[in-house]
Amino acid sequence: MKLSARNQLKGKIMEIKEGAVNAIVILDIGGGNQVSASITMSSVKELGLEPGKEAYAVVKASSVMIGVDD
Secondary structure, three states, rough: OOOOOOOEEEEEEEEEOOOEEEEEEEEEEEOOOOEEEEEEHHHHHHOOOOOOOEEEEOOOOOOOOOOOOO
């Protein structure tokens, strides 16, 4: 897999919360950290996603905001 996005986090699918149109995929990226992504149900099926399978969280953003409490 070659992508222009440099933020690629490899992990293991822990859970897929299926909805009518979209699903929330929870990926364990190690060190007690998890990433979740909302994707279409058709993508879940097309990619053959299931708990226990390895996958990548790919982040492509033009800006990242940082916030702090007052």
